[in-house]
Amino acid sequence: MSTMLPIVAPKPDFIEQLLRDQHALSAVERFSLINEGRLSSTHSDAASYPTETSVFSQNTVGYQPAQSHYYRELLPASPPGPGQQYAFEVNLDKCSGCKACVVACHTLNGLEEDEAWRRVGTVVGSADQGYIQHVTTACHHCEDPGCLKGCPVKAYEKDPITGIVRHLDDQCIGCKYCTMMCPYEVPRFSERLGIVRKCDMCHQRLSTGEAPACVQACPNAAIAITVVATCQEKALSDADNVSDARLAAGAPTSRITRPTTRYTTKHIESYRAAAPRDIGLDQVAESHWPLAVMLVATQLSVGIVLLERLTTMLLFFRGETLSADTSRTAATAALLLGGFGLGLAPLHLGQPLRAWRAFLGLRTSWLSREAVLLGQYLGLLALATAMLWSGAAADYLPSVWIDALSPDAVAIVLTLAAGFGLVGLYSSAMIYIVTRRRLWRPGRTLPRFFGSAAAGGLAWAVPLLLITPSSVHLASAASFGAAILLAVKLIWECSIQLMTHLGCDEFDARSRCLSLGPLRMLTVASYATGSVAVALAVFAALFVSSMPMECSLLLGFGIAVLASGSELCERLLYFSSVTYERMPGSLR
């Protein structure tokens, strides 16, 4: 190669000079000075190039951003009066789907690298009619915001005058409950901050008379801010029409939160008949594993306590008593399980140190109620457990305390705990029921949550009873009960998940695509552990009384652990395979 080396003698510093030039930004000065002059001399007059465009320079009063002449007509003339609020209005016929609104929202609000508070989905003609429409969507600043109702710490507020639903970033504990309560998937969780953030209609801009970022940036002036009447002001008959409204094909009914955004189009029939471009394309939802563990553990715990109470009561009527050892073992196990569950729950929070405010939402939020009730439950259970153990440690404790420990006192505390546990468990279920997601309706949530308590409680009762030799016959009964309940629950789950039956709707079908597709390992694990637990429980019911203690205990704990595992898988699927109505999206 080098034989033909051409004669070149490059100057040694030639490249260095080029690199120095490349790294010098002096070239920009002469231009920016021009621009600065042009812009600064025309603050209120808007910058203008020498000709023609000056038709836009009509601002006269006060400081107006240069961009203001494009959006002046997209803002209302005055702030909302009583019974009114601000709302987005989208003229679909003007939207070409360019998504400048999304990027402007991201840029002008200084959001994270991949964060934007506006999204654009697409609907397409589903029959023979050629039709395509992009649908830009942000927070709908609902009249009855789900996010606000669900928030346990009052990190949302709806401005009484403008109606803007604002999120208080420094108040948020990152529980993500609003991401379930909002039917429009508006609040988005930020891993970096450990909180959610959402559109605030650029209220900082509106307060200076400036349009929100998306309104400013739409090349086609498709997004406007309008003043709308809130529903309370409308005649009741009007509300009937509203009741079946949806913002777009596939979107949830507007009855849930009464969104204020208005979409207008001349092609309303096509718009209604269209199908979302992402129809049938569901992503695996977040598994919320700390929540799943917390739910299953607290339900098992409550189940054990309830069983202990029930058994005690039944035996009482038969003139018998449950051995104190058994009660103590049960209470201790329930406390450990419940404590483990509630102890794990903060892992679900992005900002656990702020969680102490969780009582603030008691008036509207089931999450607040759950937190308070289950907290009470655990406190009472701890007290009861302490009382139960006091007998064993009587020698080391003050006599005043020992004297106060009548069996009645223990029974009252334990019964109170059971009561709080039961109501707490109901609150847990309501958290998900009130999201109005079809697959989380009462008929699907209550049997699961209470079923876990009953079947799981019975399964745990087996080993707990076996620890006290005198209760072996009860263990046998518990085992039998556990087998039946676990089997019924499994068959019920199976009929929903796997089989096409009459009660199966579109959401079940979509959910099945997930549970048999990307989540199939979890589904298999759920059924496998459950089935083995049932088989072992049947075996135990028949033979546990004739087995050596070590074997029966091993068997008992095996049943309990497998049943718990099955319930946990079921709960993970409950979260991750959920499908629901949503605003139109696009292919991923």
Add this chain to the structure above:
Amino acid sequence: MNLMPQPNLQSERQRRTLPQLLQQRDGAMTRELLLHPGAHGLGMTHTTLAADQTTTAVCGYCSTGCGLRVHLRDQVAVGLTPETEYPVNLGMACPKGWEALRVLDSEQRATVPLLRTSDGDMQPVTWDQALRTFTTRLKNIQQQYGNDSVAFLSTGQIPCEEMALLGALTKFGMGIIHGDGNTRQCMATAVTAYKESFGFDAPPFTYDDFEQSDCLVFIGSNLCVGHPIMWERVLRNRHQPEIIVIDPRHTETAAAATQHLPLRPKSDLILLYGITQQLIANDWINHEFIAQHTTGFNELAAHVARFTPEFVADHTGLAPEAIARAAKCIGTGKAVSLWWTMGVNQSYEGTRTAQAIINIALITGNIGRPGTGANSVTGQCNAMGSRLWSNTTSLMGHHRFESAEDRSKVAEALGIDVCHIPDRGSWSYERILQGVRNGEIRALWVIATNPAHSWIDQSEARELLDRLDFLVVQDMYTTSDTARHADLLLPAAAWGEKEGTFINSERRYGMLKKVRRGPGAALSDFAIFRAVAHYWGLDEMFAAWSDPEAVFRLMQRLSAGQPCDITGIAGYEQIDACGGIQWPWSKGDAATAESPPTQRRLFADGRFFHPDGRARLIVADLTSMPESPDDAFPFTLLTGRGSVSQWHTQTRTSQSPLLRQLYPSHVYVELHPQDAVQIGVGNGDWVVIKSRRGAVRATASVSTTVQRGHAFMPMHYEQTNQLTLAHFDPYSRQPSYKDCAVSISAATGRGQSRPSSFRLSKTIKGDPSA
């Protein structure tokens, strides 16, 4: 205007608030999103965008040429917003423009020259080593196989000054004969059509025409997606215009049209002749204009006579009434403009189709007046610059290599010996690749383009790149599909890191500015070309080419007396101050006005650039689609732009995390619902698409945006061109990307994302929660 209530109305708000201890209304996270009143005409501004100065630069993606207001802190760009008053975009930009700075901050930027070692790895080397290797290898190859055994492939993405320097360096300095640009893939057809019809490559329009027409016709153009900011101008039209869209697909633009003619693929020439026939038959033509300013009308009339609405309907699949209605709108409109893009250009009979459009404008007298014209909407930010200054097909400044007179004019203007100027033009892109196949081309220098992704019948292109003795790739990223084939990678500074001018679709020179430093040892393409000149031993020849503005002055000199005369432009500062300047702006023009009017169109006087001043009406016989669908490959594969947020081969746009969220990450194919049922796939299922060239997997996007028997795949994914058929317009040599036959079947096995599909036909009815 204050849109928030007055303080006295806020008592209720205060009454409801809890103490700060319980409800943290302020804090670090709240302050993170605080906005401040911005200076420089900006509104409320986030800290990330706060500027101590702003400057305007023209966007570096498409040919719209939007002005972007770059926010500077200590002279460095920290952010950007669309320039409010720039006469092109009027304060707006598309997502690509908004994110133009973000793609510069990428881990994948090329920061040092990389040289392939004998064991195949790319090894960092110094610029000195890189340039010595460059000159040694290329000179050796030239010595062994002749000067024309080295070729270059350039781009429409670099400024005019860089194109001119590259063209001069290679052709006048290095003795290279063959070089072409990726503009061959987008604009060659329009160039050829204009040259033949008008006598010069002269798109006659200005964007104001979008607003002035009462009838706009879009042929093979999805303006909403391809040029969203031009669409902004269409929607600003206050004349309630008739919008006629001629496109086989039901695109966003078609959806917004008043008339959509969903013709069969590649039947546009028949339709245009049919419209012409109707115009003539109904006497909706301008006899005076035809007589004074055109030649060839009789031949045209005779040629189109047989294209009756019924005949055309048979061949296009349209209703005769729809054709007649469109013709009537065009014939009776007061200001009719006709716009075309890649649907016409990327076609095996594109030149004649473009000329059929030009014919319609000419015979109806719809040219030279506001709101009229036969208007080619260009693709890349500087495709128009490439047409004038790349020194490939035509001698720079739109001269002819074959003309001795032109050669001496250019030699004189540049102060070089005329013997350095070759007397023949370059091979086209496709011929250069054929040269590689034949062994005529042994080394290739690829600048800012990505043939390993974008070239038609891509697998062959990749094979040819590997066959080269030496492949130099000059790019801003190390990861482009073509960079992976390189023997030597030269790291280039990008848009925003250098200076120069772009020419947009409406012939407007706009300024590109240096507002970032460029990563590592990356150099602007201009500096790289200068360095090559230096190492090649051409310092003397290029002494005058010291910086971009010096080259601009040379360009001005070269443009003297041409239709694209820019001798009247005072310099970069004037371009900047005027919001861009359209060509022509000659010394004579400059003497009559202080500054150029913002919106100027050509041919107001009806004088065209042929020596006789008349435009030519050109017609041709129809040719048939070389690979029509058949039993084995029953679908016609259409290709095109998929979304506004993707640019070409995604080399740049994929570097923005935000843009990546705005389009599908994986290639998809649009299918008609009935075809999907027949194939047995649902929305989102994997399908296998096969052509005679290759097979790819894609997700099915089931929708009525395509007709039955058609499939559409976006060009942005590398899979698409594994299927396309290499065939070309015979006059422009532009590839015909939008017609080849494919088969589609449900994919089985690995990659099957879902166990059962959810059919599109199953729409959501009623309220399930009721």
